[in-house]
Amino acid sequence: MQIVVFTNNQNKIKEIEHVFKIKEIEIFPYLRVFKEKIDVVEDGFTFEENVRKKIAVFKEHKNRIFLADDSGLEVDVLDGRPGIYSARYAGENATSNQMCEKLLDEMRGKENRMANFICTLALKLPNGKLKIVVGKVFGQIIQEMRGQHGFGYDPVFKPDGCDFTFAEMKLGEKNKISHRARALQKALEEIKCYLRVGV
Numbered sequence: 001m002q003i004v005v006f007t008n009n010q011n012k013i014k015e016i017e018h019v020f021k022i023k024e025i026e027i028f029p030y031l032r033v034f035k036e037k038i039d040v041v042e043d044g045f046t047f048e049e050n051v052r053k054k055i056a057v058f059k060e061h062k063n064r065i066f067l068a069d070d071s072g073l074e075v076d077v078l079d080g081r082p083g084i085y086s087a088r089y090a091g092e093n094a095t096s097n098q099m100c101e102k103l104l105d106e107m108r109g110k111e112n113r114m115a116n117f118i119c120t121l122a123l124k125l126p127n128g129k130l131k132i133v134v135g136k137v138f139g140q141i142i143q144e145m146r147g148q149h150g151f152g153y154d155p156v157f158k159p160d161g162c163d164f165t166f167a168e169m170k171l172g173e174k175n176k177i178s179h180r181a182r183a184l185q186k187a188l189e190e191i192k193c194y195l196r197v198g199v
Helices: 010-019 030-034 047-055 083-088 096-107 179-195
Strands: 002-005 026-029 064-075 114-124 130-141 157-159
Touching: 002 010, 002 030, 010 026, 010 179, 026 030, 047 064, 047 114, 047 130, 064 083, 064 096, 064 179, 096 130, 114 179, 130 179
Parallel strands: 002 026, 002 064
Antiparallel strands: 064 114, 114 130, 130 157
């Protein structure tokens, strides 16, 4: 059984592989399977609308499970921004540093630093069933970038109850509490039920 993921972001693939440790499945970015780039206009008003558009490009296949995600950072004092625009908030080809710098500029002087990461996953099973699961983690936007791991806004996000940013954590540590890990755990339960290898 293959899991084909609507991403070519190797950081996301590593996080998925770390959570999905079932010998019966292999995980592939879609480009390795279909050999051509698939463009989806992410013009939905919610993470779920965008992820439904992504998963819709895949047709059912008896030996494949398809997975798509839409994730972002929601900052309370910015009325939920960057939200669904997180990946392109600082420009289409912005680096992680540029994304964090833009956010920190907007947060300068703000006392309320509360924020949350959210991950919405769509799972299409070989029987055609579509499952939507959501994972969230709450925390604070710190005053400066810290850490060399992770990607995106990880260097400026410190989860509640932790002394370190996501970018200061190793993958195993992050995958115990992150929004994507929480959503992936829910997706994994659905996959296990389908494969009948566990509950």
